[in-house]
Amino acid sequence: MFLSKLYRFVDPFRSISLPKNMYALSVIQQSCTESVETDKTKKPISKAMKAYLERAREYDAFMKKENEEFTLGKRYLANMMGEDPENFSQEDVDNAIEYLFPSGLFEKTARPHMKPPNEIFPERKAAEFDETGRPYHFLFYTGKPNYYQALHNVAHHINELIKFEDTMIRKKLEPDPNLTFDISGYQWLDKASLEIKLVETLGEKDYEYFINSFERLTAMPYSYKVKDFILEYAKPIINKVQKFEAPKICIDSDGKQYVTVYECLRKRARGDVTVRMPGTGKITINGNQGILYFKENQEREQILFPLLFTNLLNKVDVECNVEGGGQSAQAGALRWGISWGLKSFVEEEMAESMRLAGLLTRDYRTRERKKPGQWGARRKFTWKKR
Missing domain, CATH: 3.30.230.10 (Ribosomal Protein S5; domain 2)
Known part of the structure; x- marks a missing residue:
């Protein structure tokens, strides 16, 4: 009798409390599943990416500040010259600087100037890897992916031109002399300009090998087919004759x-x-x-x-x-x-x-200035230990 009463008392309780427990369990299970899926989809950020993002934020903040100062300075300059600040071009800025701050310095780069920050500060290299540290470029681990990518493109164009030349030989056709690519009016980018273009530092041997590769490509009889690619790394000769x-x-x-x-x-x-x-x-x-x-x-x-x-x-x-x-x-x-x-x-x-022969080119070389703390331009004071 007591057991039957106890059963009647417990059974209703079970019938009511069991669904509540099952619902709570299902909610917990669902939340755990979502957290696991979130952890799976959220990829960890590598230390390299964290460092890059921090440097990128600093660079963006610096460039933003410089652009604001340049815009403000250009408006002040336009007001001083009595011009409309909204239509004040860079040419007007250069003329105003030359008028307001005349300089007798022979070297033009030493004279006062005001240029947009993008022209003064070097371009920053973009990220070469994703958040997990996986590199985008297949030549990343060479240390100079842009440099070796350019050489890879040179080799690709050379192989393509060799195939095209073999095809023309089988057809018993010779290259048209009127289409020969002449690079005499151009010169290759110097080492400093090439480093700026590739956003990488190159050694003397790397630069020499780079120029030799492009000269080999230019010497091919059908090099005019890749003229645009070659001229990306050459510039026209600017001289007094022109x-x-x-x-x-x-x-x-x-x-x-x-x-x-x-x-x-x-x-x-x-x-x-x-x-x-x-x-x-x-x-x-x-x-x-x-x-x-x-x-x-x-x-x-x-x-x-x-x-x-x-x-x-x-x-x-x-x-x-x-x-x-x-x-x-x-x-x-x-x-x-x-x-x-x-x-x-x-x-x-x-x-x-x-x-x-260089007879029509001005010689802009000047005497190198003495440096503070030195005997002369390059000469140092005698070092004495005691």
Whole structure:
């Protein structure tokens, strides 16, 4: 009797409490399953990615601050010049800087300037791996993936051109000489420019191997088919021939042709040169002095080299005026002026040869400044241990 009453009491309780327990258990099981799935889908972030993200945040904050300061400075500059800040271009900024802050420094890069931060600060290399540390590029572990990717593309193009050449040979066809790719008007990117393009640091041997690979690709008879790829790593030669025309020939009272070249510069030397044709080969420096004005043979050879190169040594007269600087600087300034004067009297082929020989290119080298804490530009003080 007691057991039956106890059964009646417990059984209803079980019928009510059991579904509650089952529901709670199912909820717990579902939450555990979701947490497991979340843990599976959420990939752990590697230490390398954490470091990269931290550097990226710092870089973005720095660039944002610099852009804000540049925009604010450009508005101030526009207000000072009385211009509309909204339509104030970069060219207007450069002109305003030159007007408001005139500088007598010979080196243009040392003069004050204001450029957008993207042009001043180097580009930052993007992430090369995902959150788990898996690299995107198959050449990541070479240490220079962009460099070796470029070489890989060169090898690919060479193999493709070899296959195309074999096909043309089987068809007994020869390459069209009119389509030959001529790279004489271009020069390869220098080591510093190539490192900026690849966003990687290269050694001298790496750069030499890179240039040799591209020269081999360019020398192939059908290299014009990959001209766009080659020109990505070359730049046109910018020189005085492209920027300025040869001085115009004038005629004096005696009926002789002459050309005067002003602003002949080299270091601190300044001069001007007048070339007259026809002549007897007379060279006059500073009114009444000849080639013996220069004490050393090296400076004399600098003056005579343009005349010998163009075979006009005894066919023209040269009148020079020069001041400032030393003997070497004066000789370099006059050599440049004589070369540009002779350019007006020679044919285009000879003018191109003069350009390739470096006669028409200004020498912008200057004396390296002394460094603080040193004896000179490179020389150091004598080190004493005691």
